[in-house]
Amino acid sequence: MSSPLLRTSRSLCSSCLRWRRHRLYSSQAAFATSAVPTINLRQTESLSAGPSNALVKTKTPKRAQAPREMKAGHLVENDTPPQSRNPLEPTRVDLYLASIHAAGLEPTLDDIERCRPKRHSSPESSKYAEEYNNLLDTLCRSFSKDQLRNFTELYNLDSIWTRSSRRKVEYAESIIEKQWNWPSLKEIERRQRDKTEVVIKTFSVNPSQLFLILGKDGADLLQLSMQYNVHISLASNPLALRVEGLRGTMKQLTEHLSELKKGIIDEIVELPSKQPIRQDLVQRISRLAGAYVENLGHKGKADTDKMDTAKRLAIRASTETQGGPSSPLLCYVPTKAKLEHFVAPSFMPHTYSIYPFLSPRSLPWTMMKGGSFRVRRVADWLGSTATEDMTTTGGLAGGQGKVVTKTEESEDLEALLLSAPKTPGHERLVSASFGHIVLGSVSPTGHSALSPPLKGNWTLSKILKWLHTSNTPLTFVSSLPATLLNSPPANQKVIHRVLYRTLPESQLENSLHQQLIKLELEFSTSDTAETKAPGLEHSDSDRELTGDLALELDPDHDPSYSLESFQDSVISEGPLKYAERNPQEAVVNVSEATCLEGVESTLDIMMPDRPMDIQFTVFEHANVCAGDQPPLLVDYTKQLRHFLTSQDREAMQPQPPAALNFRGRTYFLQTSLSVRKVIETPQLLMGAGGNMEQSISTRVITESVLDLESNQKFTICQVTLDNSAGREAWTQFLASCDLITTVSIPAQGLKTDLPVP
Secondary structure, rough: OOOOHHHHHOOOOHHHHHHHHHHHHHHHHHHOOOOHHHHHHHHHHHOOOHHHHHHHHHHHOOOOOOOEEEEEEEEOOOOOOOOOOOOOOHHHHHHHHHHHHHHHOOOOHHHEEEEEEEOOOOOOHHHHHHHHOOOHHHOOOOOOOHHHHHHHOOOOHHHHOOOOOOOOOHHHHHHHHHHOOOOOHHHHHHHHHHHHHHHEEEEOOOOHHHHHHHHHHHHHHHHHHHHOOOOOEEEOOOEEEEEEEEEHHHHHHHHHHHHHHHHOOOOOOOOOOOOOOOOOHHHHHHHHHHHOOEEOOOOOOOEEEOOHHHHHHHHHHHHHHOOOOOOEEEEEEEEOOOOOOOOOHHEEEEOOEEEEEEOOOOOOOOOOEEEEEEEEEOOOOOOOOOOOHHHHHHHHHHHHEEEEEOOOOEEOOHHHOOOOOOOOOOEEEEEEEEEEEEEEEOOOOOOOOOOOOOOOEEEEEHHHHHHHHHHHOOOEEEEOOHHHHHOOOOOEEEEEEEEEEEEEOOOHHHHEEEEEEEEEEEEEEEEEOOHHHOOOOOOOOOHHHHHOOOOOOOOOOOOOOHHHHHHHHHHHHHHOOOOHHHHOEEEEEEEEEEHHHHHHEEEEEOOOOOOOOOEEEEEEEEEOOHHHHOOOHHHHHHHHHHHHHHHOOOOOOOOOOOOOEOOEEEEEEEEEEEEEEEEEOOEEHHHHHHHHEEEEEOOOOEEEEEEOOOOEEEEEEEEEOHHHHOOHHHHHHHHHHHHHHHHOOOOOOOOOOOOOO
């Protein structure tokens, strides 16, 4: 049977032909070397003519076929591989553009402007990135690098966008962003990362930088963390700040810390005492001044990273702590009272102990950290009080007791204070200040301690011997007596006082005599329509002078309002708070400066049988006229007067000089104070019964003081000796001291008079 016979005897349906057509194309794609008879291919094409064939051709993709050769009626593929294009050869697009360039046809701004869309989506939307990238691709495909650069020059863009070293895509971006004012896609993506991406960065710091970044009690570091919304922790080895936060805020914080480090000033100050400051005082000065202070070696130098306040405090700490106690110590021993028949002799004499002392005010900042104690008499458990009864002992004025040293040697108090010859041309001022003699105890941890350095009950002789051998530091802390706690404020004077002292050359000079310069300026206020008082420079602390100067007393005060509480409130208020309470403003008037120069001696009297101790002061001084005052002080008073009286709200408050030379001596600043002074004459009751008929009238000076350097507040209560009254004045002076120091409860029937003698 022949092949033509088979083809004519059997016909195929259209479905079979379609299947064979697909199979044929599939075979040709899969087997590139297969051979198919030409007659079969023609027959298939003829049988597949019609709509069905057209459908198959449209749906069947054309596939790349290798060159074929005809051999013996068969279609055979050629084994020769096709030639690949050289990538270095220009494309047809490049050839076309080159032909345009050769013909001198350059694109114009109109050509590129046709590619510019009329509008774009919001930069915050996700569609904006797609539009930006499509436009960028259009420009890069439509124009060459040189043409895009030429467009930037035609648009008169800045030279940084047209320089020849840039890439093609950068020219396109410059046109889109700088000429067509599209927001930068890179900048949008960067801002998005800054808002969402959390990063961790470490900033290396040294101890001084860390101290200034932390601020007082870490307040500045907390503010920094809240301001930039970051988490800040401390790494100790090496010393560094570890910051975790958003990328955007991290950049701002980096710039802030960099500027802060650049603004730190390092200065070395040589102390006049040539001795290093105690380590606890170094830390305290750093906190008070807001500066990092450290000792350099053992030569009395201080490294301060901030300014005049740290210098003055360092010099003050160096001069005050040199040579141990600043004044000699005596102890008053009252005479023994007559024993009553029901008191057994075994309970006598009295015993004494060292009790913890809690001051109503903060203790002086130059005291050692740790416990504070005071020597007091132990109360008898049968009912006898722990205080002296002056009706039986007579007190200092009675002369029945005695004043002894630590070695129990008797001393004449009047001779110690008044026997020295008076210098011609000088005046002598004898005063008594009331407070407590406090024993300092060093604590290993630096915290307050209740355990006394000497435990148990002892006789007074034993305690005095222990004080003599142990060299325990003693500090007189002034305070307001109970007699004047309910005294209402009246006719107060506002004074600025600056004290300068010489550095003692020996322990004897430190104990008995010190050269002193006292400068005082009195301030008063007057109502006016316009004023500078509320706008005077101030700070969040009470260190600024104007926080205590530009306040005037309320004439309609409440008499039951105590002097101490009133002074606390007015000192703690700044000028802005006062202005809110007082619509009427005040102008500050400054008096002429009063300058006194002389020698001051102090003597501390410990009275363990009484609630308070006494510090006697003898100041032998002469008035220094304006023409003879130290030039530095003259300049300071001029600057201070201008600061308080001028209308310039931007004026800076002057600071007193840290040291000055006067008449061959070098004086160092001890204190710069703002004082509210009250002079009153209360009736001090005599006797335990409080009989008004047995009372004396005494001139008492009360001062509420703000230390402008250390920002500490304290109260001073003094009585002065009237030198013109002779022996009777001395007796009344001691009687006033007795009455003030023996009262442990507020006095009744207090009468206030305000004569100024």
